[in-house]
Amino acid sequence: FDGFAVDLVPCFRVERAADVRSAVDRTPFHTWYLDSRLDAxxxxxxxxxxxxxxxxxxxxxxxxxxxFSGYLVELLVCEHGAFxxxxAAAADWRPPVRFDPEGHGDARRESFDDPLVVVDPTDPGRNVAAVLSTANLARFQHYARDLLVDPRESAFVADPPTPLAADEVRAEIEHRGTIPVAVRFDAPDLVADQLYPQLERSxxxxxxxLDRRGFDPLRSAAFADDSAALFVxxxxAERPAIERHEGPPVSAREHATAFHEKYADTDCYGPFIDGGRYVVERERTFPSPRTFLESDALFDVALGADVERALAAGYTVLVGEETARLADEFGAELARHFAPKP
Amino acid sequence: FDGFAVDLVPCFRVERAADVRSAVDRTPFHTWYLDSRLDAxxxxxxxxxxxxxxxxxxxxxxxxxxxFSGYLVELLVCEHGAFxxxxAAAADWRPPVRFDPEGHGDARRESFDDPLVVVDPTDPGRNVAAVLSTANLARFQHYARDLLVDPRESAFVADPPTPLAADEVRAEIEHRGTIPVAVRFDAPDLVADQLYPQLERSxxxxxxxLDRRGFDPLRSAAFADDSAALFVxxxxAERPAIERHEGPPVSAREHATAFHEKYADTDCYGPFIDGGRYVVERERTFPSPRTFLESDALFDVALGADVERALAAGYTVLVGEETARLADEFGAELARHFAPKP
Structure with a gap:
């Protein structure tokens, strides 16, 4: 329409915002509420x-x-009278922070344990900021302080990172001395609101x-486009061929004897005694991240259902410099990972 | 005397064992006590x-x-009537275990938190088993059960391990896939009762x-002969060139701003935000065990005073296969380490 694409979204007409039958039914209430409060x-x-x-x-x-949702921004600006x-207020927030524009009161306060709470003026049971993450609230505080110190137009212009090329990724890995690994698979065909929570969980x-198996993750990220990647x-890079396995206290006779009998004539080192316990050193199942990621044990991990299905259909494991191959599709994401900003 | 070497040890004659002025003054009391109780x-x-x-x-x-001291063994055999x-009793002990042959009672019980307590019949304030370690008590329980299951004369004949040669040590390291390191120095000239507690502490x-710096010790031991070695x-084997360093919550404005200013224009990665905190990845001081062990930071470790002095006079750091060189002096100790028994 007039050069703009227009989405028409139908909704139920309900008496009160608390009676909503679909998520968009609240919108008219929000509009009515703000219409009366927002001047030019x-x-x-x-x-x-x-x-x-x-x-x-x-x-x-x-x-x-x-x-931050649009409605949340509108309420916060109204509440503070100006951007x-x-x-200035946000720069000093000590979460949890709470606003209640219509004074609905504390009745349901206990049910919000979010870092920022803005009680919906049209529905006292709802925190408008429920979806805001702790990190994003901290980001807002950081950049609010930054803008107050140095007010400038450029703070309103996005400055996306230059995507890294494969050789730049290799240079970063070399410089950091870390071992990035990635599991790459076909991205499940889902809307973003379904895909990203699953990727995050995975x-x-x-x-x-990987942490439990001793590979000590430093940072991780999930990427998605045509393919998807879990990047850690x-x-x-490597664990010994053996791992320590603690048994019961020697004084717990029944368990101790069973443990000793189980391991006494095996290839394990021990049983020996450390403190008051039996200990053995037995063969480690996954001496490298690759052996773990390529094994079926990957499917014991809590994955999103669609991610699990996508992995079952096939995936590639990349280790170390091999992860530089991700740059063809995720150069910008890798740039963000290797030059992290608040 | 008559083919035996005899040590004559003088002691003070005191009225009661509780009045001892030197450690050996108790011996006559112990002898009198047992003389009346031990038959052939x-x-x-x-x-x-x-x-x-x-x-x-x-x-x-x-x-x-x-x-176990000689006196402790004598009391335990008396207490149980036979070896x-x-x-049979020891096989079932659930430490802490307490014996009080003369019924001195609980008056001072609180002061003993040892795994085995045998109240000295001649001195109620003293636990005869105070020096016994948890591991050695567990060892006794283990071998007691073993002997009860299979009574045999050979259980009374020592079977010391065959010392490992250097190439056998290298084979063990290869097989286990671990990274042994050692700090070797001239053994301080001390009696064993002073030397070993210091070595143990060191x-x-x-x-x-090494654990705090991420090198994950599996087991360790201290050896002493002409030289001494702290073996871990x-x-x-290696940590990245960088390490994670967590800053304050972004919401703690004063600390957060100070942290951000400190790291913003440095070679660090970040500051970035994780959860609600600032985090940087900064250069790691000790990317390998050798860099740590060869640095002055070794002297920040809680060492025994004489061990510290000996290290200050000079020491050698051995890493990986280099530790096989210890076999010339500590082949038996290495055999025990690499074929650990209860």
């Missing part, structure tokens, strides 16, 4: 705030961004599994 | 018990052995320091 000056500050949050990457309440006052699961940068 | 059969069982404990390496209350009854200090077998 506040509306201009709202636009400024949205541009700023967008630039620092925390605008949007979708589950990929986990940032600049919001910045990333955390794989990183924790490790501090440890 | 019990005395034979005491000799058997001592031979057995000696064979399994836990006889002696010196601070190297930290085992075999002692074995061994623990060095192992903990590591699971991790």
């Amino acid at each position: 000056a506040l509306a201009a500050d709202v636009r400024l705030a949205k541009a700023f949050l967008s630039t620092i990457g925390v605008y949007g309440s979708d589950l990929r961004t986990r940032g 600049r006052s919001l910045l 990333r955390r699961g794989v990183a924790e599994a 940068e490790l501090a440890v | 059969a019990l005395a034979a069982d005491v000799r058997l018990a001592k031979a057995f404990l000696s064979t399994i390496g836990v006889y002696g209350s010196d601070l190297r052995t930290r085992g 075999r009854s002692l074995l 061994r623990r200090g060095v192992a903990e320091a 077998e590591l699971a991790v």
Whole structure:
């Protein structure tokens, strides 16, 4: 329409926002509420705030961004009277921070354990900032302080990182002396709000599994485009052929005897005694991250259901410099990983 | 005398064992006490018990052995009426275990937190088993069960390990896939009761320091003869060039700003935000065990005073296969380390 694409979204007409039957049913209430409160000056500050949050990457309440929704920004600007006052206040926030524009009171306060709580003026049971992550709130505080110290137009213009080329990724790995690993697979065909929570869950699961096996993850990230990648940068490349396995206290006769009998005539080292316990050193199942990632044990990790299905259909394990191959598709993501900013 | 070497040890004559002025003043009281209780059969069982404990390496209350003193064995055999009854009882002990042959009572019980307590019949304030280590008590329990299952004369004949040669040490390292390191220096000229506690303290200090720096010690030992060695077998050979360093929560404005300013224009990666905190990845001081062990930071470790002095006079750091050189002096100790028994 007139050069713009227009989405028409139908909703139920309900009596009160608390009676919503679909997520969008709240929108008319939000519009009515703000129409009566936003004048031209506040509306201009709202636009400024949205541009700023967008630039620092925390605008949007979708589950990929986990940032500030439009409505949340509008309420925060109203609450503080201006964008600049919001910045000044945010610079000093000590989460958890709570706003309750319509004074709905503490009745349901216990149910919000989010770092930022803004009680919905049209629905006292709802925290408008529920989806905002702790890290994104901290980001807003960081950049608010930064802008107050040095107010400048460029803070409202996105400055996306230059994607890294494969040889630049290799140079970073060499410089950091780390061992990045990646599991790469076909991205499940899902909307972002379904895909990213699953990728996040899978990333955390794989990183924790590598941690438990002694490979000491430094940082990790999940990427998605045509393919998807769970990327974990490790501090440890290799574990010994053996691992320590602690048995029961020798004084717990029944368990101790069973443990001793189980391991006495095996290839293990021991049983020997450390403190008051039996200990053996037995063959380690996964002496390298690759042996773990290529094994079926990967599927014991808590993965998202669609990610698990995608992995079952096939995946590639990249270790060390091999991860530089991800640069063809995820150069920008790798640039962000290797030059991390707040 | 008559083919035996005799040590004459003078002592103070005191009225009661509790009034001792030197450690040996108790001996006459112990002798009087046992003379009235040990008959020929019990005395034979005491000799058997001592031979057995000696064979399994836990006889002696010196601070190297930290085992059973002669007097302790005598009291335990008296208490149980026979060596075999002692074995049967010990097999079921659940430490802490307490004996009080003369019923001195609980008055001072709180002051003993040793795994085995035998209240001295001649001095209620003293635990005869105070020096016995948890591991050696567990060893006794293990071998007691073993002997009860399979009574045999050979259990009373020591079977010392065949010392490992250097190439055998190298083969073990290869097989285990570990990274042994050693700090070797001239053994301080001290009696064993002073030397071994210092070595033990130093061994623990060095192992903990390597652990804190991410090299994950698997086991460690201290050796002493002409030279001395603190030997730590590591699971991790190398750490990245960088290390994670967590800063304050971004919301703690003053600390957060100071942290950000400190690291913002340095060679560090970051500051970036993880959870609600600033984090940087900065250059790691000790990327390998050798860099740590050869640095002055070794002297920040809790070392025994004489060990510290000996190290200050000079030491050698051995890493990986280089530790095989220890076999010329400590082949038996290395055999025990690489073929650990209860």
